[in-house]
Amino acid sequence: IAKEVAKLLELKAQLGGDEGKHKFVLKTPKGTRDYSPKQMAIRERVFNAIITCFKRHGAEVIDTPVFELKETLTGKYGEDSKLIYDLKDQGGELLSLRYDLTVPFARYLAMNKITNIKRYHIAKVYRRDNPAMTKGRYREFYQCDFDIAGQFDPMIPDAECLKIVHEILSDLQLGDFLVKVNDRRILDGMFAVCGVPDSKFRTICSSVDKLDKMPWEEVRSEMVGEKGLSPEAADRIGEYVQLHGGLDLVGQLLQDPKLSQNKLAKEGLEDMKLLFEYLTLFGIMGKISFDLSLARGLDYYTGVIFEAVLVQQENDHVEEAVSVGSVAGGGRYDGLVGMFDPKGRKVPCVGVSIGIERIFSILEQRLEASEEKIRTTETQVLVASAQKKLLEERLKLIAELWDAGIKAEILYKKNPKLLNQLQYCEDTGIPLVAIVGEQELKDGVVKLRVVATREEVNVRRETLVDEIRTRTCQ
């Protein structure tokens, strides 16, 4: 019987195995993607532009784990908390994947008792959101964050964050853009004078945040219907959130009989005035719009908030530009670090996050359209042979080149055809071929071929490295 059972079990295992094979789904998880070498080449270009800017502003760099204790993230994201990825309880601590880089940064500051730092952090974050991958919206995506923490004189670091957004978006040549600016204190003051009860500030703020995706009528009905706001209060909000302008609008609102009586709003407006003076000195006011409909979803902002959007060119297709949306955003969050400090000590912070995935999407589409060919390697020379039985000689030569720091490849064949070796260079953009042959070996030379021009020249073996360096300018 035991034997029969063993046989049957074996059969079952085989069946199970086959079934598994047929059902196997070959894909990445929903809302995520692989990066191919070509996509990586674009990604590295964008990262370089961003990192160069962050370093130009004197930022240090840090890194934190991809997951945090679940309680570290709890109560930081308001209504969006439902989008946090939790890890399975496999014994030990309860963990969640980071939702942004700001909360881990605040945790890092409190944990290490740092009261003063300017740092950037480029890493992936995770949100169980509805992905719209063609528009650059993923469940796993990069954030590129620059933050300034410390007790400083008002609006100087805030102005630098906006300067950074301006520099990066200009550098990347994504087309015209606009940076919308507002202040949570102005919003809260506005809610107060419109008759929103204190307890509803955050949830009404979330509704206002949807104004970039929904018309006012829908947002209004959410406020009144779902969130129980009085229709009169909603209508008063509706009037304010239409306003946008520059320094003039700040002046106008400082004269507003209701708003100017509200302490918070007044503080916010005075700071906005100062901010705009600094931005004028930076020469970037042309791209700035004070916009009372800007709310930003996250709970932790306490002062200035901002968001950069690409602006429709008149001759563009409407759908394309609209679909991209915000490409950078940020603001001031003076209370977040205090939430982690055992004694509640505050460290004021302001920061900006660059929405790199959307920028990738735009550049990828543009590159696709342009048919520009991107190299995905930096190889300077292919070590080739013209006859058979020269593998050993190729291996010896390529080791010499590698040891001299030359970027070199060979085909992994004992006896590759010269034509195939040249074709490989054409396909991958390798500019030079170092050809070893019987005669060259006897003469102590290597034949160096320039792929683009088909020019061939014999180079003495001891000068080959210098010759390759000169010809590839490295």
Next chain:
Amino acid sequence: IAKEVAKLLELKAQLGGDEGKHKFVLKTPKGTRDYSPKQMAIRERVFNAIITCFKRHGAEVIDTPVFELKETLTGKYGEDSKLIYDLKDQGGELLSLRYDLTVPFARYLAMNKITNIKRYHIAKVYRRDNPAMTKGRYREFYQCDFDIAGQFDPMIPDAECLKIVHEILSDLQLGDFLVKVNDRRILDGMFAVCGVPDSKFRTICSSVDKLDKMPWEEVRSEMVGEKGLSPEAADRIGEYVQLHGGLDLVGQLLQDPKLSQNKLAKEGLEDMKLLFEYLTLFGIMGKISFDLSLARGLDYYTGVIFEAVLVQQENDHVEEAVSVGSVAGGGRYDGLVGMFDPKGRKVPCVGVSIGIERIFSILEQRLEASEEKIRTTETQVLVASAQKKLLEERLKLIAELWDAGIKAEILYKKNPKLLNQLQYCEDTGIPLVAIVGEQELKDGVVKLRVVATREEVNVRRETLVDEIRTRTCQ
């Protein structure tokens, strides 16, 4: 009553809030760490050395998501599968954090039907292992992988992987090292001729893998006690796994009356001979040791396997060097991609993974001991003022510098003291100070101060950018 209940609930919420505050644990998850700016500076140096080497060998770069479908990882890691982190089932797909970069690479190849690629991938992987963080063993850690996929002539790509290990460990100057090499076919052949039943090959292989951490006696008792191997078979294995050497040992084993009769072992030994010929041409046989006790834990290897260890210097402290262990490893896995292909099509692969965390630990300790000061920013110049009320002028000047690509900082104070500004340069290593003052503004100059020498020189504003570039060689 409703009023009373509301009051009580409010009281409860307050209590709950306070309780929460007191119990709050301010830490990163077990086995993980933050990287401070100083640690990041070391990390970037190491990454640069590794990436430079990978690019020298013509590798492209890819990236994959941090999590995979759970089924993608199932059945690839043998006994280590219990160390995989699963995500919580929040509806939708079942996901796990990647355990290495090799399985995602194989999934990527099968999914995109790629039969030929040389790529590197640097990213974090996750293992619920017992961390030993002082020794550089974490639950979240970086892997730096280089792999060659494709049907090629034997041992040429395998030899290149070993050359890469040699180049990287030499470049990083970690001290003397040894690369142990073996072959799964030789191990399997050895198990067969020692009398291990086929079904026990993988589990006995796992036991052999522990020989670098346990004495033979313990490994033997695990084989016999836990895994039910006959004592005679274990003793025969015990004789083989003591052997290590070079080309001579390959020759000796090809003469071994039992082993040479085993088809698999013979194939492995013939290939090992070829590999050593290539490594001799590369000039690196001095650091290579053919070691029959090397097994590597992972299930998916099918041919050559290798592992690099740092070698004890005679004058070193024993504890320190021993604790570091393996700093690179890899091997051939010809069956893995086929496990993902719906039709089982195979893509032969060989690759190497650099154990970067252990390398960090060593370099960090060394740097700590040397008291060398590392800069964590690249700022070229601090824009300072000698008198009060010059914030606007500082902002105007720094915007000019940023727009010209100069790395510049200011203190975020309206009226900082000159001494504090100079001290900031001392602390952070900024080499130059551009000082604006009333007189300088009138004269159209900026006072440029060299921090190291205290030399001061007036520079015309229009030549300031060039002067800073020249003086900082950028």
